Amino acid sequence: MKIYEYAIRRIFLLIFVIFGVTIITFIFTRVLLNPLAAYITDKTPPDAVIAIIQAHGFDRPIYEQYFIYLKDLVTLDWGWSNVGHMALTDAIRTFFPATVELTILAIIITVLIGVPLGIISALKNNKWQDHASRIFSLVGISIPVFWLGLSLQYAFTYWTRSIGLPFLPSTGRVDPLLLIQNPVQGWTGMLMLDSFLQGNFVITLDVFKHLILPAITLAFLNVGILTRLTRSSMLEVIRQDYITMAKAYGLPRRVIIYKYALKNAMIPVITSVGLIFGGMLGGAIITESIFSYPGMGWLSYRAIVFNDSNTILAYVVVVAIIFVSVNLLVDIIYAWLDPRIKY
Amino acid sequence: MEKVLEVKDLSVQFKTYRGIVKALNGISFDVLKGEMLGLAGETGSGKSVTSQAIMRTLPENSKIAGGSVLFEGKDLLKLTEKDIEMVRGRSITAVFQDPHTYLNPVFRIGQQFKDILLNDPAISSIKDKKKREATINEKMTQSFRDVKMPSPERIIRSYPHELSGGMKQRVLIAMAFSLKPSLIIADEPTTALDVTIQAQVLRLMRELQKKYHTSVVLITHDLGVIAENCDRIAIMYAGRIVEFGDVKTVYAKPLHPYTQGLMRALPRADKDAQIESIGGTVPDLVNPPKGCTFHERCRNVMDVCKTSPPSPLFHEGRIVECHLYNEPLGGS
Known part of the structure; x- marks a missing residue:
């Protein structure tokens, strides 16, 4: 079977997975939370409440409510987000690109540090470089994210500022005053990309400064995971017979390591990067909350705290779509890396 | 010789x-x-x-x-x-035991063969890329003919898992002989x-x-x-x-x-x-037995075998390491 046929079949399956996810989350949120909460306040007159209930079908049986919800989902009428103070589709359009921006920077840091460190660790097995990188990754895995985030804020914002050094912003996505002076049109919603494409480099730089600390926080744990995985995968591959063969045929070490070994070793690493990427795109709840970074994690955290069932539902569906798509992507990369895989 | x-x-x-x-x-x-x-x-x-x-x-x-x-x-x-x-x-080249594991699974045979052929200065020094590729291809085809492989062009484009064990071993042999070591x-x-x-x-x-x-x-x-x-x-x-x-x-x-x-x-x-x-x-090679390493299993064991290791001797047109043929000691 050709790879695109496989992709199409997987996209069909993707629909069913998301369908299943909506059933479960819909039932949980409708049963546990008050769907009305998004539409009324203490001051809403009682007859208006009844009208709202009827308008949204909250008086119907739950399966009918589900179909109403499904219809709204497909027609992109996702309702109101209380915590976002806007329609949910708009909220996602606003918050998701922020997370994408953060995720891309974090995954770049993760891969650029994790993979080379793992390779060095494997090639210098049991030498000091290996021990150093293993300690580093163990520290990365062990440090709690909230502690690291707060420490970075302390070190690079408060402390550097207190001794008069240049410092990094500790919260938010961009300096609002600066944004008013240098307005950016929202093309993709990714502020850094938009401002860069529009030649508004003041904002690009400011957004980048805001991204540094949360991206490092988000990347740190994953760097540790990826370093370990790359190390063990590489160690396994360089013990394989085909590496001995390449050596026995006098191939240069450069070719043996970076061509023959790396392609084999990268197969499990790609899976892991895919999962990490999917996880990050779903929003890093702790990181985004610490840095008050207006992304999906921050939105979902507030939705859960304030019982905003509409937002929770939408969030779960978005995360499900992201995860299934990333998995599909990983599978396609797999087939390209490893010719033994047939679909 | x-x-x-x-x-x-x-x-x-x-x-x-x-x-x-x-x-x-x-x-x-x-x-x-x-x-x-x-x-x-x-x-x-x-x-x-x-x-x-x-x-x-x-x-x-x-x-x-x-x-x-x-x-x-x-x-x-x-x-x-x-x-x-x-x-x-x-x-010096080598042919290995298990052809299934000695070929890299994620590269085509042609790609792996090419890297080996590039060892040859006569080939890697060809500056013109087209000419070099052509030389490599010709050389691979010739090598596969040498080991009697049908349709070398197909083999070059194959991945190792697409070939049988015997074919893979022929590929390894072709590789071993290709640079005339x-x-x-x-x-x-x-x-x-x-x-x-x-x-x-x-x-x-x-x-x-x-x-x-x-x-x-x-x-x-x-x-x-x-x-x-x-x-x-x-x-x-x-x-x-x-x-x-x-x-x-x-x-x-x-x-x-x-x-x-x-x-x-x-x-x-x-x-x-x-x-x-x-x-x-x-015997355990961490603590090999004293004397001749074979004495514990030997039918013709003598006292001298347990204490001193034999040294190589010329005997009847060959080299042998055994006290039996060491006339002054083992001749009794």
Whole structure:
């Protein structure tokens, strides 16, 4: 079977997975939370409440409510987000690109540090470089994210500022005053990309400064995971017979390591990067909350705290779509890396 | 005859958690130009370690404790890592045991073959890319014809998993002979193949060896294979060469008790005799027995065998390491 046929079949399956996810989350949120909460306040007159209930079908049986919800989902009428103070589709359009921006920077840091460190660790097995990188990754895995985030804020914002050094912003996505002076049109919603494409480099730089600390926080744990995985995968591959063969045929070490070994070793690493990427795109709840970074994690955290069932539902569906798509992507990369895989 | 390879007094040790494994204890042999030398012995006797030491592909926990490996006048053990890379793949190549694991699964055969051919300065120095690719392609096709592979173009585009075991071993042999090396080390090249393919593959190697006048060291535990293909044989036991001579001479009258035991252990079609095995097990090379390493299993054991190791002797047209033929001591 050709790879695109496989992709199409997987996209069909993707629909069913998301369908299943909506059933479960819909039932949980409708049963546990008050769907009305998004539409009324203490001051809403009682007859208006009844009208709202009827308008949204909250008086119907739950399966009918589900179909109403499904219809709204497909027609992109996702309702109101209380915590976002806007329609949910708009909220996602606003918050998701922020997370994408953060995720891309974090995954770049993760891969650029994790993979080379793992390779060095494997090639210098049991030498000091290996021990150093293993300690580093163990520290990365062990440090709690909230502690690291707060420490970075302390070190690079408060402390550097207190001794008069240049410092990094500790919260938010961009300096609002600066944004008013240098307005950016929202093309993709990714502020850094938009401002860069529009030649508004003041904002690009400011957004980048805001991204540094949360991206490092988000990347740190994953760097540790990826370093370990790359190390063990590489160690396994360089013990394989085909590496001995390449050596026995006098191939240069450069070719043996970076061509023959790396392609084999990268197969499990790609899976892991895919999962990490999917996880990050779903929003890093702790990181985004610490840095008050207006992304999906921050939105979902507030939705859960304030019982905003509409937002929770939408969030779960978005995360499900992201995860299934990333998995599909990983599978396609797999087939390209490893010719033994047939679909 | 001209010697291609001369191994002198080579010793290799491995560091393990149990102690130092003395895998090779001063072995000496030579390989003549255009001959096929059989290296025989049980598992753990040091056959593969010998080949790894010659090619300098020993694992990291090993140490060359002494000796020299002279190849075309150079001591391979003294070469720098860069210089040994120039020898590997050009002057010395190898054919390995399991063709299924010695080809990289994620690259096409053509790609892997190309990297090997690029070792040849005559090919890698061609500046024009198109011309170089054409030369490489021609060379690959020629090599595949040499090993009698049908449709070389298809093989070049295949991944290893798309070929059968016998085909893969032919690919390895084609690779080994492609740069016309002066020495090929074949480490149990047929063990992983089924019997009918085994004979084909060996015949092929023999043909190519004659055609290109290459020297081959054939490592195997199959004495039949050596009898059919080799000119000379070296029998290894516990990191030493116990008997070394012409195949005809050694097979006609094996002198060392271990060789005799091996011969008795061969199944024979012409005699209705029981197969005999050699009693006991291979000694632990961390603490090898004192004296002759074989004395615990030897039928002809004498007192001297338990205390002093025998030294190599010329006897009846071969080299043998046994006190039995040491006239002043063992002649009683």
